[in-house]
Each structure stands twice: as C-alpha cells, then as structure tokens.
Amino acid sequence: MTDKSEQDRVLIFDTTLRDGEQSPGATMSHEEKLEIAEMLDDMGVDVIEAGFPIASEGDFEAVKEIAVRSKQSTICGLSRANFKDIDRCYEAIKHAGSHRIHTFIGTSPLHRAIPNLTQDAMADLIHDTVTHARNLTDNVQWSAMDATRTEHDYLCRVVEIAINAGATTINIPDTVGYTAPRESADLIRMLIEKVPGADEVVFSTHCHNDLGMATANSLAAVDAGARQIECTINGLGERAGNTALEEVVMAMRVRNDIMPYATQIDTKKIMAISRRVSQVSGFPVQFNKAVVGKNAFAHESGIHQDGMLKNAETFEIMLPEDIGLAASSLPLGKHSGRAALRDKLKGLGYDDVGENQLKDVFVRFKALADRKKEVYDDDIIALMQVVSGDA
Ligand code: KIV
Ligand code: ZN
Numbered sequence: 001m002t003d004k005s006e007q008d009r010v011l012i013f014d015t016t017l018r019d020g021e022q023s024p025g026a027t028m029s030h031e032e033k034l035e036i037a038e039m040l041d042d043m044g045v046d047v048i049e050a051g052f053p054i055a056s057e058g059d060f061e062a063v064k065e066i067a068v069r070s071k072q073s074t075i076c077g078l079s080r081a082n083f084k085d086i087d088r089c090y091e092a093i094k095h096a097g098s099h100r101i102h103t104f105i106g107t108s109p110l111h112r113a114i115p116n117l118t119q120d121a122m123a124d125l126i127h128d129t130v131t132h133a134r135n136l137t138d139n140v141q142w143s144a145m146d147a148t149r150t151e152h153d154y155l156c157r158v159v160e161i162a163i164n165a166g167a168t169t170i171n172i173p174d175t176v177g178y179t180a181p182r183e184s185a186d187l188i189r190m191l192i193e194k195v196p197g198a199d200e201v202v203f204s205t206h207c208h209n210d211l212g213m214a215t216a217n218s219l220a221a222v223d224a225g226a227r228q229i230e231c232t233i234n235g236l237g238e239r240a241g242n243t244a245l246e247e248v249v250m251a252m253r254v255r256n257d258i259m260p261y262a263t264q265i266d267t268k269k270i271m272a273i274s275r276r277v278s279q280v281s282g283f284p285v286q287f288n289k290a291v292v293g294k295n296a297f298a299h300e301s302g303i304h305q306d307g308m309l310k311n312a313e314t315f316e317i318m319l320p321e322d323i324g325l326a327a328s329s330l331p332l333g334k335h336s337g338r339a340a341l342r343d344k345l346k347g348l349g350y351d352d353v354g355e356n357q358l359k360d361v362f363v364r365f366k367a368l369a370d371r372k373k374e375v376y377d378d379d380i381i382a383l384m385q386v387v388s389g390d391a
Pocket of ligand 1: 019145173175176
C-alpha cells in the first residue's frame with residue numbers, strides 16, 4: 001500500500017443541502033440547515049453546496065448564514081446559466097472565507113430543446129456565464145447537466161469553452177442515473193485526453209442512483225481521473241437519490257489497496273450526521289443500507305454470531321468504531337445459536353449458567369423466537385426467571 005501522503009487526494013463535495021433537499025418532502029428548516037452545515041464542515045467535507053440562492057429568499061438567507069459561519073469548508077451555491085442567478089449566488093456565498101460559484105446548463109439534446117438553443121447559441125451562453133462568474137470569484141465550477149447523454153464531440157467542445165472562460169472545476173453529472181461504471185470511466189478518460197487545458201482543472205463526478213449504480217459510477221470516474229466526488233449524506237436526493245457520501249468514503253478507505261485515494265473526512269463522524277440528516281429530512285435510512293443502516297453491523301444467524309464472537313473479521317470488513325458506532329450487535333432471533341445466547345446471558349450478568357440450564361433456556365428461547373421477530377433483553381431475563389424457578 002502506498003503512503004497516505006503519496007495518495008491522490010479526492011475532494012468531497014457534499015450537496016445534501018441542495019440536491020438532497022430537492023427530494024420531494026425533504027425540506028429542512030433554516031436552523032436545521034445551519035446545524036447540518038456545521039456538522040459537514042466539522043467532519044472535513046471540502047466543499048459544501050449550501051443551496052440555490054435564487055430559488056427563494058429562504059435559500060438565499062440559509063446559504064449566506066452558512067457562508068458567514070463556515071470554518072474550513074469551501075461554501076458553494078448553485079446558479080443557472082444567467083447573470084441574475086450568478087450575481088445572487090455570489091451575494092450569498094461571498095461571506096465565506098473560501099467560496100465557489102457553481103453554474104450549470106443542460107447540454108444533452110433533450111435539455112438543449114427546452115430553452116430551444118442551437119449548439120452554437122448554447123456554447124456562447126456557456127462562455128458568457130462562466131466568464132461572468134469568473135469575474136466575481138476565482139473559484140468557479142461549471143456543470144454540463146445530463147452530460148452522460150450528451151454527444152461526445154459537443155461535450156468536449158463545451159468543456160473546452162468553460163475551461164477557457166475560467167472554470168476551475170468541471171463537473172460531469174449523470175443527472176438521470178443512466179450510466180454504468182465502465183462508461184462513466186471512459187467518459188472522464190476521454191475528456192481528460194481530448195480537451196485542451198483539461199490538466200489545468202479538477203474533473204468532478206455527480207451521479208444519481210436510479211439504477212443503483214451511483215457509488216460504482218463515482219468510483220469508476222475517480223479511477224479514470226476525476227478528483228472530486230459530489231455526494232449526499234444517506235444518498236438523499238432527487239428520485240432514487242445521489243451518491244452516498246458514507247459509501248464512497250468508506251469504500252476508498254476499506255479498499256485502499258485497489259483504490260489508493262485519500263479524503264480528509266473524519267469517518268468517526270459519519271453515524272452522527274447520518275442520524276441527524278435522517279431526522280431533519282424525515283427520510284428513514286433503510287435497515288440494510290450500506291455503512292449506516294441499522295443492520296449494517298448486526299448479525300443474527302448462529303453461524304455468523306459464532307464467527308463474530310471468535311473473530312469479528314469473519315463477517316465484518318470495517319470496524320464499527322470507524323464510522324462512530326460503539327459496537328456491532330448480535331440481535332437474538334430464531335436464527336441465533338447457543339454461543340450468542342451464552343454471550344447475551346453473560347452480558348446480562350448470568351455468569352454461572354450450567355449446561356443443563358443453558359439447554360433449557362435455549363429451547364424456550366427458540367420457541368419464543370419462532371413467535372417474535374426479535375427477542376429482547378427483558379425476554380431473556382423473563383426466561384431465566386422461569387428456568388431458575390424465580391417466576
Ligand atoms: O444532477 C444534476 O445534473 C445536477 C446539476 C445541477 C449539477 O444536480
Ligand atoms: Zn444532481
């Protein structure tokens with residue numbers, strides 16, 4: 001494994017407060033946004049996309065306040081390809097020690113048809129808007145919305161225009177979650193190879209999860225040379241969501257042998273922010289969600305529990321403490337075996353349970369587990385009272 005300092009750094013751009021909040025029903029209050037931004041800043045997120053300042057007075061105020069309070073993260077705001085949006089965005093983000101204007105336009109044939117722009121007219125607009133943003137700040141990100149469904153020659157042309165107009169980050173969104181890992185990598189590689197000036201900018205990947213491939217597509221883009229991943233906590237976002245921050249960060253950490261990239265995320269803060277985002281957005285985290293789901297570190301079956309009790313590496317590829325969880329759990333259910341029951345009894349203070357008593361309580365426990373989904377500590381205590389004649 002290479003030394004951390006030699007590893008390529010991948011910037012983490014979090015858009016929970018912008019693309020995440022665009023999920024129907026995920027609206028957060030002003031105070032909640034400030035709290036989440038503070039947690040993102042504290043955990044080491046490089047860029048926080050705090051909102052879309054032109055969208056509403058509330059969004060403007062939230063982005064501005066987040067900018068004022070920011071400590072280490074760069075604060076970014078979104079704007080469409082017009083001067084009014086860009087000016088409004090700048091007014092909100094300029095209060096941050098480090099700030100970025102993010103401007104975008106849909107470049108695919110389907111998206112060009114909406115404002116009814118020819119390829120040439122859109123190219124001119126990109127030149128003018130990126131130039132305008134660059135006159136306000138030297139940190140400008142340009143996104144080709146629906147890049148993965150844009151003709152390659154046109155995408156190369158507009159990326160080159162954006163670079164020449166002063167964009168410092170070029171974002172290649174898979175807006176509708178349509179691409180697949182090999183194609184995601186090929187697209188980034190093609191742009192880096194073909195576009196003059198590509199080596200002067202950071203290429204960024206922004207994936208949606210419509211086909212469940214957002215994490216794989218983002219990591220494939222990084223393998224091909226992208227050095228910024230756009231993501232959200234818990235994968236919150238439009239439709240099936242965005243790339244989940246916790247997944248890409250932990251994947252690069254756990255499989256650093258084959259993905260030798262470094263981030264500056266303090267992974268021990270992942271669980272706390274996952275829970276808080278779930279609370280404030282009102283979006284529960286699915287039980288079997290990678291990294292942060294309730295079952296991600298839980299083992300119910302006898303074989304797995306026995307293995308875990310002997311050596312946690314048998315069934316876990318990361319430490320629960322690494323994401324800020326106190327410990328794994330071995331919930332008792334109908335698949336559990338004697339080893340887990342004995343361990344549970346010890347944990348409840350029953351140190352001297354003999355073999356016969358264990359056999360007796362195990363039979364009763366199995367009968368109960370057949371009727372209940374999960375057997376709780378109080379159930380075990382009640383069973384022990386029965387077998388020891390205290391009930
Ligand atoms: O998915 C998308 O294309 C976006 C852009 C605004 C970057 O969210
Ligand atoms: Zn998006």
